[in-house]
Amino acid sequence: MNAHSPIAPAPAQPLFPEDARAAFAAAYPDRPVKLSHRLMDHPLLSLDALAALAERMPADRVEYNLGRMPLGVRPEDTPENGLTLGETIRTIETNGSWAVLKNVEADPAYAALLDSALDEIAPIVARSTGPMLHREAFIFLTSPGSITPFHMDPEHNILLQIRGSKTMTVFPARDEEMVPAQKSEDFHGGGHRNLEWKDSFRARGIAVPLAPGDAIHMPVKAPHFVENGPAVSVSLSVTWRSERSVAEGELHSFNALLRRRGLPVGRVSDRPEEQGLRRFVYRVMRKLGA
Structure with missing residues (x-):
């Protein structure tokens, strides 16, 4: 165990309640679905614990910037916030920023947390898309009113809301107007996740509000954007690949x-x-x- 890592307590009950696991089984792998979880008060997910984690992570595993952005923004136009990473997290309530800690499973305590969540749904996944491959975890910290632009991700993903609220607007996967074939080809070749936004898309999305204890299953490459609520948001994303992805x-x-x-x-x-x-x-x- 890393000497600086908090120890993850063993869960007294499943992280995903029985009804959440049933809802996930009915939707996986192709449909988004709202779920519930029991990780809201986990000590590894407090702001102090996350700031300490961020400061010991490799620089290339952390991304942070100003949080008030348009829904469509080019990667090269993403504005910096002028703060260090530790300052960004410790003052996230007032600095108008967005941050993501990538691959936190490299830390043993967070790896155990990831496995405790995914082990509960691994049998469901195996029935549809085979064994879970390449498990990863990401933590998002967002100032009030921040926006995560229109984008897609390559993994099967469940996002768990830990603190604060946000609304995730999800669009159908495999819609070639939103994700043209050449964009998918570029994306799988290492291109950026952000997508071109058109106001005409909005009516085709499903807005899913998330409060602490809520979660959402996101299909592979389903386009989405995120609007943060009036308080600091902390979210944990647990992801995996499959033979399908x-x-x-x-x-x-x-x-x-x-x-x-x-x-x-x-x-x-x-x-x-x-x-x-x-x-x-x-x-x-x-x-x-x-």
């Missing part, structure tokens, strides 16, 4: 390779894990340095 990434990467060579691209189906031949050809071409 890995297959989708491979197939979009294959299409990118074909597109660069002026060759016809293929369709990525709703069950990309079943497109074995195309995935095999892509892996062979990648191995050959294509």
Whole structure:
């Protein structure tokens, strides 16, 4: 155990109540669904504990900036807040900022917390998309009124609201008007997660309010944006990959390779894990340095 890490207490009862696990099972993997959890008062998720965690994390595992931004913002236009990371977290109530701590599972105490949450739903996941792969955890700290712009993420994700409130507006995955094929190809090749925003999109989203004790399951690459409430928000995101999400990434990467060579691209189906031949050809071409 890291000498500076708080010790995670063993949970006295499941982190996800029975009704939350049932709702997740009915929705996974393709539909967003609101859930509940029991992590609101966990000592690892207090502001002091998170500030200490942030200060011992590698610099490339932390991202923070001013929080009042338009829904659509280019990555290069994201404004800095002029503070150190520790200052940002300890004064988050008043500094108008947004911060994310990435891959906190590198710390043993937070790894145990991640596993205690995901182990409860791993059997549900396995029935639909196979074993959980590449488990990760992210912690978001947000000042009152902050906005996380319109974007998508590559993982299966459950976001748990710990402190404060926010509204997450979620849009359908696989909508090619919001996420054009070439954007997916660029994204899986290391491109930025932010998406181009159009006001006409708003009516197609579902606004999900989240208070402490609430959570939401987010399908892979479902576009969304987040509007923070009138108080500081702390959220924990527990994520994993699956054969399905890995297959989708491979197939979009294959299409990118074909597109660069002026060759016809293929369709990525709703069950990309079943497109074995195309995935095999892509892996062979990648191995050959294509």
